[in-house]
Structures are given as structure tokens and as C-alpha cells.
Amino acid sequence: YIDWRIPGGSSEIALFLKSEFAGAFQYEWQNRLGKTWTQELAAAFANPKLRDESGAGADARRTFLASSVGIGVDLLFGGGSYDFQQHADAGYLVAHGADGRHGLTAVMADHPDWFEAAVMPEQVGGEPFRDRSARWIGFVLASFGIVYNRDVLHRLGLLSEPAQWADLADPSLLGQVALSDPTKSGSVAKAFELMIQQQMHQAVAALSREPRAATAPAAELEAEGVRRGWEAGLRMIQRISANARYFTDSAAKIPLEVARGDAAAGMAIDSYGRATEEFVRHADGTSRVGFVAPRGGTSISVDSIAMLRGAPDPELATAFMAFVLSPEGQKLWAFRPGTPGGPIDTALRRLPVRKDFYTEGNRRFMTDPTERPYSLGEVFVYHPEWTGPAFAGIRFLIRVMCADTHREMKRAWQALVAHGFPASAVATFHDLSQVSYDQTVGRIAQVLRARDRVQEVRLARELGDAFRAQYRRAYELAVSAGPKP
Structure with a gap:
């Protein structure tokens, strides 16, 4: 018991x-x-x-x-x-x-x-x-990725399945992305953090290829890349959030909405994605639901x-x-129901932490025998010093700039799409001057660390009002630009 x-x-x-x-x-x-x-x-x-x-x-x-x-x-x-x-x-x-x-x-x-x-x-x-x-x-x-509905993607005219986080920002997915409030779900907050880290990796790599990299201090280039990646990551999250139907309060709801066809795609923990894919799988082995862990985009x-x-x-x-x-306990997570040492009725679809578990003998009984989870750590290196000081800030910022302001954000995004993304409107939509990396790990982090709810609510209202006004202005600029060329 x-x-x-x-x-x-x-x-x-x-x-x-x-x-x-x-x-x-x-x-x-x-x-x-x-x-x-x-x-x-x-x-x-x-x-x-x-x-x-x-x-x-x-x-x-x-x-x-x-x-x-x-x-x-x-x-x-x-x-x-x-x-x-x-x-x-x-x-x-x-x-x-x-x-x-x-x-x-x-x-x-x-x-x-x-x-x-x-x-x-x-x-x-x-x-x-x-x-x-x-x-x-x-x-x-655990890894993070994208759960998607092939039938809905086909209905939307999207010929390729999503493979990277940026694919969720495609305007064709307007109103078709399922997201969860990161302040209610640690796993969703982690996924958003990984999106930003991927952009930081790409920015640092791009700077390392510039001519000045031969003489500039490595630490200086890294710091610049982190800040560039921070802004690129937040802007991508803005676009993904603008595509969202709404923000749910539970990460577990996202795969269910995708499976029902209420959304085309969403973020999910690998276990949620795989379990949903199996639940709707047909007798011939095909499934309308798929899951992908973005290569280079998840730890x-x-x-x-x-x-x-x-x-x-x-x-x-x-x-x-x-x-x-123990080896016996780890089998329950990964083996098919009814196999020796496996669960009785339901596959748990989790990948064991023990590296010595992944033998050919065990793979014969696994629900996901082709998975090589430790290879993800070889293509993505998580840098806690980059986003660790900003983790609470990421949760907070996505709530105030995307979830709380979603109505204004979505309206502005619809106008941007309809009017061909006028440059001035796009720049206004993506203005992150109030939530730069330095401000987030500085002033914003200080307020969140103080654990003073009055200060936190005051800051949320200040930033929320600013982003609402910003999205309204972006809408006006997009509409005034005239019809889509």
C-alpha cells in the first residue's frame, strides 16, 4: 500500500x-x-x-x-x-x-x-x-520536444513535419499551437529555457566564425553571444506564443489537445509525447500523432x-x-507490458537513467528500442551559467509578455501576418528593451528573489501594461501599412 x-x-x-x-x-x-x-x-x-x-x-x-x-x-x-x-x-x-x-x-x-x-x-x-x-x-x-498531429498539419497544407522549435513560429500555425503557462509547470519552463539556450549556442557559434574572433577575448564573445541569443530566443518565443490557441495550466494537457486535433502541435516532455503516440496508434503501426526532440535544441x-x-x-x-x-526497478519504466520484468498492463514509456541498462538484451523488451538518449548530451551542452540566473525570470517574463497579454499579442500577430510583416510593426512587436538579459538577471531577478508578492505584482503589472501597449501599437502600424503586397 x-x-x-x-x-x-x-x-x-x-x-x-x-x-x-x-x-x-x-x-x-x-x-x-x-x-x-x-x-x-x-x-x-x-x-x-x-x-x-x-x-x-x-x-x-x-x-x-x-x-x-x-x-x-x-x-x-x-x-x-x-x-x-x-x-x-x-x-x-x-x-x-x-x-x-x-x-x-x-x-x-x-x-x-x-x-x-x-x-x-x-x-x-x-x-x-x-x-x-x-x-x-x-x-x-527526460528530454523535451514537439508533439504534433499529422492530420491537422496536412489539413493546414504543411507538407513537412516540425523538426525544430522555430517551426512552431510558422505563421501557418496561427491558432494551432498548444502551450502551457511556465509558472504552473516546471517542465514547460525548462523547455522554454532550452529554446533560449539553443539560440545562445547558435549566436556564440556565429560570433566565433567572425574575423574578429581571432583577436577578441573568448569570454567577451561568449557574453555577447549569450545576450544576442537571449533576444533571439525571446523573439522566437513571442512568435510561438502568438500562434498559441491559449495557455493551459498543465503540461499534460498539451498532448491530449494535439491528439484530439484541437491543436496541430505543442511542446511536450518526451514521455508524454511517446505515450500519446502509442495511445492513438493504429493496428498497422501508424499514428496520427508524432513526437520529435529538436536536434541541438534539447538537453x-x-x-x-x-x-x-x-x-x-x-x-x-x-x-x-x-x-x-535498481536494474529491476528500471525495467518497469521501459519494458513492454507482459515482458519479463516489465509492467503488467500499461507501458510507462520512460527511459531509464542507468547507462548500463541499454544492452541488446534489454532492448528486445523495450517499448522504444531504438532510442539512444545519451546521444542528446553529445549534441547539446547545457550551460547553467547562461540561463540559470534567469530561470525564474524566464517563467515570469513569458507569463507577463505572452500569457497575460495574449489577446493583444495574438491580435497584433494576426495583423502582421495579414499585412505582410511591415518592418516598423515587426520591430515594435519584438521590442525587448525592457527585458534585456542584463535587466532580467539584474532588476527583475532581484524582485523575484525578494519573495515580496507586492513587488512582484507591481512589476508584472508594469511590464504587462508596457507589452499590451506595445502590441496595440504593432497592430496599428501593421494595419496602417495597407494590404499585404
């Missing part, structure tokens, strides 16, 4: 952990330690960036990290490395129990050979596969597992983690 708790997507899980641990630690502080609880302590106890190490907040932080305060849940199971690292740094995830036993460190001690680079590497292509302090670890691989990352602080049954939690990471 397993008591599964499913509060929602990554944002709902984050809120659940934050509120539950806040309540549990407040009870510990007031009722067991006999101390007074304040708003200062509530803001400090789970803040890894607390600067004052001598105040009451620092004392609460130290007490929390040394405690066994729990929320009645043993494990956090599933989710991206960014969110897991945030939870680990807050203190919600632990490498072992307060007595030094159990947890991931116990699994590593019992099975040291599992954690060698040839089996479960620490990182691939710049993506972390486990926490350096052993507070979380990836158990299956390989992980879904993770971790033991929570104060786990009620740390021994059982440790045993479950060990099983999930």
Missing part, C-alpha cells in the same frame, strides 16, 4: 511543501521549544540565501536544518532537477535521517557500483543528474526522487529509492 499525494504540478508541489513545512516548524518552535514565532522567522527558516547569520532568523534556519521536522510524507517522487535543487537548498530534502542512517547516502553505501560514471553519471551535457550532497537523484531521463535531464526531512518511515523510503534505481 502506497499513499500517493498528488497536489498538482511543480508550482502546486512547491506551495504544498512550503506551507506544510512552515506549519510543522512553527509548531516545533512554539510548542516544543517554547519560543515566540514571528513573520521574520517564517521568512528565514527555509531561506538558503539568508545573509544575516547572527539574528533570530539565522537561529531558526540552523534549528530547522538540524531538526527532524516532518510533514507526514516520506518521498518526493518525480520532477525536474531545478525544482529539486530549490527544495534541497530550502532544507526540505535530506541525504539521510537525523541519526545519519537511511536515505540516498545509505543506498550509495550499499551499492557503490551503481554510482560510477559508467552507470549513473553525476552530470551529462551540463545537466546535473544528482545533488552533490546526495539529497536527490535522477531515476529516469537530456532527469526526473528525480528524494527523501523528505522528517520522513515517517525512512527505512521504507530508502528501500523504495533503492528499488527505483
